[in-house]
Amino acid sequence: MHFRLMIANIALAAALQFPGWSCAYAAEVVATVTDDAGQPIKDAVVVAVPVDGTMHIPSHPHAQILDQIDKEFVPKVKAIVAGTPIIFPNHDNVRHQVYSFSPAKRFELPLYAGVPAKPVVFDKPGVVVLGCNIHDWMIGYVYVSESPWFATTGTDGTATIADIPPGAYALRVWHPQLNGGEEATRQNLSVSPGQTAAINWKLALRPEVRIRRAPAADHRGHY
Amino acid sequence: MQIDMADHNFVPYRRGFESNRHRACLIATQISCPDLGRLTGGMSIRLRPLKQRLFCRPARAYALGALLSCAASGQAFADWQIYVDSGLLHDSNLSRASRAEDVRADSAFAVTASAGQFIAPTGADGFTVSADASAEAYDRYDGLNHVAAGGTASWRHKFGLGYLAPWTALSASALHDDYRSDIRDSTYVHLLAEAGRRFSETFDASMGMILERRYAANDDPVVPGISGRVFDLAGRGVFVRAGYAATDHLLVGMRADVRRGDVVSTSKRNREIFLASSAIAEDPTFGDELYDYRLRGTTWTASAFASWALTDTMSLNLSYADQRTQAASGLDYRSRTGHLSFSYGY
Numbered sequence: 001m002h003f004r005l006m007i008a009n010i011a012l013a014a015a016l017q018f019p020g021w022s023c024a025y026a027a028e029v030v031a032t033v034t035d036d037a038g039q040p041i042k043d044a045v046v047v048a049v050p051v052d053g054t055m056h057i058p059s060h061p062h063a064q065i066l067d068q069i070d071k072e073f074v075p076k077v078k079a080i081v082a083g084t085p086i087i088f089p090n091h092d093n094v095r096h097q098v099y100s101f102s103p104a105k106r107f108e109l110p111l112y113a114g115v116p117a118k119p120v121v122f123d124k125p126g127v128v129v130l131g132c133n134i135h136d137w138m139i140g141y142v143y144v145s146e147s148p149w150f151a152t153t154g155t156d157g158t159a160t161i162a163d164i165p166p167g168a169y170a171l172r173v174w175h176p177q178l179n180g181g182e183e184a185t186r187q188n189l190s191v192s193p194g195q196t197a198a199i200n201w202k203l204a205l206r207p208e209v210r211i212r213r214a215p216a217a218d219h220r221g222h223y
Numbered sequence: 224m225q226i227d228m229a230d231h232n233f234v235p236y237r238r239g240f241e242s243n244r245h246r247a248c249l250i251a252t253q254i255s256c257p258d259l260g261r262l263t264g265g266m267s268i269r270l271r272p273l274k275q276r277l278f279c280r281p282a283r284a285y286a287l288g289a290l291l292s293c294a295a296s297g298q299a300f301a302d303w304q305i306y307v308d309s310g311l312l313h314d315s316n317l318s319r320a321s322r323a324e325d326v327r328a329d330s331a332f333a334v335t336a337s338a339g340q341f342i343a344p345t346g347a348d349g350f351t352v353s354a355d356a357s358a359e360a361y362d363r364y365d366g367l368n369h370v371a372a373g374g375t376a377s378w379r380h381k382f383g384l385g386y387l388a389p390w391t392a393l394s395a396s397a398l399h400d401d402y403r404s405d406i407r408d409s410t411y412v413h414l415l416a417e418a419g420r421r422f423s424e425t426f427d428a429s430m431g432m433i434l435e436r437r438y439a440a441n442d443d444p445v446v447p448g449i450s451g452r453v454f455d456l457a458g459r460g461v462f463v464r465a466g467y468a469a470t471d472h473l474l475v476g477m478r479a480d481v482r483r484g485d486v487v488s489t490s491k492r493n494r495e496i497f498l499a500s501s502a503i504a505e506d507p508t509f510g511d512e513l514y515d516y517r518l519r520g521t522t523w524t525a526s527a528f529a530s531w532a533l534t535d536t537m538s539l540n541l542s543y544a545d546q547r548t549q550a551a552s553g554l555d556y557r558s559r560t561g562h563l564s565f566s567y568g569y
Contacts, residue, residue, distance in 0.1 A: 092302070093300065093301065093302050093303075094300055094301070094302035094341065094342075094343060095300045095343050097343075097346040097384075099384055099385065101385060108384060110346060111343060111345060111346040113300055131385060131386060133346050133347070133381065133384050133385065133388075134343050134346065134349065136386035136421070207470060207471065208471050209424055209425050209468050209470060209471050210424065210471060211386060211421070211424050211468075212466075212468055212474050212530075212532065213532075213535045213536075214530070214532035214533070214534065214535050214536060214537065214538045214566075214568070215306060215308070215530075215536075215537075215538050215566040215567070215568035216466070216474050216476075216528070216530040216538065216540065216566075
């Protein structure tokens with residue numbers, strides 16, 4: 001058993017180190033996420049976790065970028081693997097103060113312009129909700145995955161997890177307005193070598209109600 | 224930019240018009256004894272001694288220039304803020320008259336605009352300075368048409384991190400109103416202190432205090448010994464407001480104001496209002512037989528609004544205000560105002 005696990009790990013490591021070699025064996029998962037009315041859902045994070053728990057987590061994931069453009073977080077939803085550092089460049093003329101109170105990562109970037117000196121490392125799986133203390137309407141999400149195999153849906157509601165090793169996976173989906181827990185979306189899927197596996201979700205979402213940015217009738221909300 | 228409902232609430236005291244021709248006529252003839260009797264409803268009166276009033280004429284050149292310079296010095300991280308609001312309003316009692324026969328209603332096209340800069344010197348503080356302008360054009364009583372220009376400086380402080388942190392704000396604004404007639408030309412100064420808190424993404428509330436002063440530019444007395452500065456007004460008030468985002472697009476809210484201070488009621492001559500007034504001026508805007516009387520009064524205003532966000536920068540707004548004033552000597556009046564507008568701001 002130990003020997004077989006060791007061989008599997010070696011094969012997995014080799015697949016990650018030599019993409020050309022892995023292409024012949026690795027597969028992909030194409031996930032489609034729609035709402036109750038069949039409309040595609042954007043910004044849904046699809047995560048695949050091997051059933052046997054075998055995962056090769058990069059020891060030093062590359063730093064990712066989460067911009068602030070026109071006083072909004074871009075992208076609004078960013079999925080990363082645990083341990084990934086994120087840099088928060090500010091492209092606006094006004095300074096921002098990015099913070100999070102989420103248990104998965106509490107942090108605060110004091111008022112800054114341009115690119116912060118240090119990235120923020122997200123080392124604990126979970127959802128991190130971002131805000132700006134200057135612009136209350138700004139909201140963003142960092143989904144910190146325990147698995148290296150994940151993808152985020154685009155406007156067409158599809159997400160592709162490429163180069164995923166063959167095997168049995170438990171897949172789940174998360175969205176900021178997901179009605180109910182993420183675990184409730186769990187589906188099992190077997191991925192065969194060199195093949196494309198498809199999976200679908202139909203989610204019930206809560207209506208999104210953000211802090212108002214548009215000018216209001218009593219002319220308040222800007223300062 | 225900080226333009227609030229208090230501005231709308233003060234509109235009644237700012238309305239009025241007197242043509243230059245009529246004013247010239249008044250000055251030429253001055254007031255005669257028959258005029259006096261006409262104004263007082265035929266009663267005998269005791270002329271009040273003319274007070275030596277210290278008229279503090281505010282500087283025409285507002286501190287706006289200095290404030291804008293101040294903002295420009297920190298513009299490395301300053302953010303431009305532009306705001307335009309235009310729409311229609313209807314007022315059921317423009318004359319703020321107590322008697323039904325004196326009530327005048329009308330509708331107007333109103334536009335408000337401001338351009339300013341926002342600076343965040345710290346993570347908890349925001350400072351905004353803006354140049355403001357507004358105009359109103361009435362359907363029937365075009366004497367009320369006017370333009371206004373001025374500036375606003377405001378500061379906001381948050382007590383903590385996050386959108387749930389309580390906050391306080393101070394705001395000072397000055398506007399010069401230019402009506403067609405000189406009688407209502409004036410400079411309006413408005414000070415606001417407000418504190419509030421957001422309780423969730425959908426609900427927020429605040430309360431505040433307002434001090435306002437209007438300095439009339441001209442004095443055209445029609446009764447010897449009684450001031451003609453009807454629109455020289457002072458008032459102070461408090462308010463509470465709450466807003467609720469029913470959906471991502473729809474924001475609804477309510478506000479309640481109580482204001483104590485000077486009000487202007489337009490009426491035909493009568494004894495009660497003459498005795499209660501501290502200033503009188505003839506006002507041809509609503510008819511030759513109507514006069515403006517400055518009174519002391521307490522005004523309760525209940526208002527509600529709904530705002531539909533078209534985008535992050537545009538909205539359609541509908542507001543309604545019910546204003547009840549208890550003025551001296553039982554000269555109470557009521558007015559209702561509706562406002563439909565399109566707003567653009569970033």
